[in-house]
Amino acid sequence: MRGVSKIKSIALIMGVGAPLAVIPVAAAPAVAGTINNPLKVAGSVRCKLGSAESLLITGGGESHGTTVGPGGMFSIVFGNPNLPSTATAQVRCDIAGQRTYRSTNFLLYRPQGGQVLNVSLVA
Numbered sequence: 860m861r862g863v864s865k866i867k868s869i870a871l872i873m874g875v876g877a878p879l880a881v882i883p884v885a886a887a888p889a890v891a892g893t894i895n896n897p898l899k900v901a902g903s904v905r906c907k908l909g910s911a912e913s914l915l916i917t918g919g920g921e922s923h924g925t926t927v928g929p930g931g932m933f934s935i936v937f938g939n940p941n942l943p944s945t946a947t948a949q950v951r952c953d954i955a956g957q958r959t960y961r962s963t964n965f966l967l968y969r970p971q972g973g974q975v976l977n978v979s980l981v982a
Contacts, residue, residue, distance in 0.1 A: 898937045900936075900976045901932075902932075903930065904981075907982065908959075909955075911927045911952055912951045912952070914951065919937055920940060921937050942968050952982060963980050
C-alpha cells in the first residue's frame with residue numbers, strides 16, 4: 860500500500876488465498892498504569908471543645924493539610940491515594956487561645972462515580 864506510512868493493514872484471506880478485505884489497524888499506544896487519580900475529600904470539622912482552625916489528613920500513603928473555613932468547612936485533594944485505607948485527621952482546636960490537637964479516623968475510599976468524598980469530622 861503506497862502512501863500509507865503510519866497505518867498498518869491486515870489482509871483477511873479466504874481459503875483459496877484471495878484477499879477478502881484489507882482493514883487498516885492504527886498503532887496502539889502503550890498503556891501505562893494510572894499515575895494521576897485524584898480524590899477530593901471535603902466536608903466539615905468541629906471540635907468538642909474550642910474552635911477548629913486547621914487539619915492534617917494522613918491516609919492512602921499521602922498527607923495533606925488545610926485551614927478550616929467558616930462553619931468548619933474544608934476541602935483537600937489527594938493526588939493518587941492507595942484506596943481504601945484508614946485516614947487520620949489531626950485537628951487543631953483552639954481553646955481560649957491555647958492550641959490543642961485532637962485526632963479522629965475515617966475510611967478513605969473513592970465514592971461511586973468518582974465524586975467527592977464527603978465527611979463530617981468531630982475531634
